[in-house]
Amino acid sequence: MNQVKVLLEEKEMPRQWYNILADLPTPMTPPLHPGTGQPIKPEDMAAILPMNLVEQEMSPHRWIDIPVEVLEKLILWRPSPLMRAVNLEKILDAPVKIFYKNEGVSPAGSHKPNTAVPQAYYNKIFGVKRLSTETGAGQWGSALSMACQMFGIQCRVFMVRVSYEQKPYRRLMMQTWGAECIASPSERTKTGRKVLAEHPDSPGSLGIAISEAIEDIMGDSEARYSLGSVLNHVLLHQTIIGLEAQKQMAMLGLYPDVVIGCAGGGSNFAGLALPFVRDKIHGKNIDIIAAEPTSCPTITRGPFAYDFGDLAMTTPLLAMHTLGHDFVPAPIHAGGLRYHGMAPIVSHLVKEGIVGGRAYNQLETFKSGVQWARCEGFIPAPETNHAIAAVMEAAMQAKEEGKEKVILFNWSGHGLVDLASYDAYLSGRLIDYTMPDEEIDRAKKTVGQYPKP
């Protein structure tokens, strides 16, 4: 009987997060203050984030201690199991071993609580009484709702309307954990009202929802904003995934040749990949691949440029791969991948050639996900299906090359709250979207007005 799970005891859980900024071979392009055009200072971010998280966002330290109050919540589901997909390996009949970190074991069913818990904690000790945030598919919103409830602070979530309607159960999770969930664009904010006036049927986007959440806390000194991806400190909190995976692979005496994650804002991908990126910087030979949708091909087709993180241009200018902050992606079911930009850290690594990107059509990703569910049991989230499609491609490539490979990927979450999308796929109602070239040209024009990174 093949071993399919590698478990870590609670006492083996990493006690520090890993900060890639300490190891980058070339420095990151700094975020700019849109007014002055100068690199932003910590105090510029103080209105929207608590200062303890701002410090983490800008920290140069390689290792950052995880507070014990955070560990006490994370151990409800962490360390997550490293699992081997032996049934899929048999079907693919390729010379590969396929391992995955099962982040679906968290109460919210995804990797998102890994950063929701520390964010709620740091806000709590900073004296914040209420957090406002955006969510795409709802994985982030539900995770933050749970974390805020655990630390006794209020939570308001602006949920991208297409997902709000497609995924009612995510809203119900947020409410069960005591949060308020609002479809975005909404009538609650100037940004929302403006979008609705122009596009009453707008499906919404993460860019719009971020603007609404930030506007929502402005003027309330006891409220702050919280972001579930993109920023450095979010990726930092997710590195616990990769750090655990390194220990677990070492227990097997194995090391991955290929590391894969799906990427929307970049946090689950980076959470697994960054500790391996460190090894790659120090000479390891690894393919590190971010899988994204063809309908929102930020890494594979978007320019690397300064752009805003949100529609209303309230964030700093971030140097990143972007499709333009006013881009509204097609209503694919992988709502968590519908983001115009990409984490600056991930974008930097792509620019440096350390990380690569691959884009997949919606139908191919669901085909991969159903095949997975039927042999490995666990039903993946639509976002995760992108990673599985990339795994299958990598396995086929190994077969063609005749090379034995160890593939490791981030199984970022389960799809039990996304089953309407499987219904649409199985009943033939799902379609593919590919971003047209004109949209790429438009994106280049949009970002052309800002400084060059």
Place this chain on the structure above:
Amino acid sequence: MNQVKVLLEEKEMPRQWYNILADLPTPMTPPLHPGTGQPIKPEDMAAILPMNLVEQEMSPHRWIDIPVEVLEKLILWRPSPLMRAVNLEKILDAPVKIFYKNEGVSPAGSHKPNTAVPQAYYNKIFGVKRLSTETGAGQWGSALSMACQMFGIQCRVFMVRVSYEQKPYRRLMMQTWGAECIASPSERTKTGRKVLAEHPDSPGSLGIAISEAIEDIMGDSEARYSLGSVLNHVLLHQTIIGLEAQKQMAMLGLYPDVVIGCAGGGSNFAGLALPFVRDKIHGKNIDIIAAEPTSCPTITRGPFAYDFGDLAMTTPLLAMHTLGHDFVPAPIHAGGLRYHGMAPIVSHLVKEGIVGGRAYNQLETFKSGVQWARCEGFIPAPETNHAIAAVMEAAMQAKEEGKEKVILFNWSGHGLVDLASYDAYLSGRLIDYTMPDEEIDRAKKTVGQYPKP
């Protein structure tokens, strides 16, 4: 930092199931052939179950080997973690330690795959090509769908209509795993058509759905029926839960004073409890409590009598606590607890005073479940909320008595596919149902026509 999880490695997983029949202080009352009034023989069951499972159903052996092909699937999520509810302990402020087996970690989100996998396996090696079954809340139907897919046999599920409508995601899970799901009562069977003719709006019941599933396989020599609870071999497969729990408690140097599970047909309760029942028979002092709904109070108010397992009277006469095979329970959201009968093994243990029962109203169970979710993170299934209500009552009792107690319960499944019920609760649309005394009188009249056990 308190330890909250006790993990077992795959190699520590039990290799045998435990058969309580070998240790009962008094013999079970045998099932009767309804035609002859004589104890049924193996060949009487051969039309609906494969003979290898019939043998298991009647086996006198204390330990029964788990086939390696079954273990290879179970290790996808087993051994399940034993967890300590430290956050709830703090809130309850009672002198108790609360432990639970988290059976929500399976791909189907409940304990049901523990028997679905061996049932699909034994049918497969017996040459069966298609299984037909019933399901209440859908936890069983989804589990069997997954298991059949893993072993390459077809699966058809008759799902109690009220749950089919309340829980569309369960149907979608079954379809994702390749099964066919039909609302019961249906037009597919004589039984279904008869019920619909008399009650076109019938919410259905497990008793009706069982009849439909059995009727569905009659005359198809390559098809068999599969039951997700009640029968001896089903409870046998679930004992892996309790066997693991005993190892895990021993690792902590602890032993439970109170063992709790919710009970519909009795399988998750028995799965945890039976290995502890063995200890109780041998002198251990343990309270063993089955938690059930006041709307379907089989153990606490139903007579112990011979009755049929299904509406159409196609099963053998089983000696059990029953509310009458024609009883249609109120449409509570804990669909898995809407069964008129109770596993003969559990009923026997109740009759012998080894196991006790407690009944809870729907609103109390959801109040308990929301409190759980808000401190422990994981959102429980509505069925599981009954066990949590019993845990809270046991904790309060320990507080009143001023006694330190270790409470162990079966967290039988998560509620992520049952969130509509939380929505109903949180928005004040949920009501309580208590079974009226007249219904108990009616039940007694129904079973009065059969032999006395």
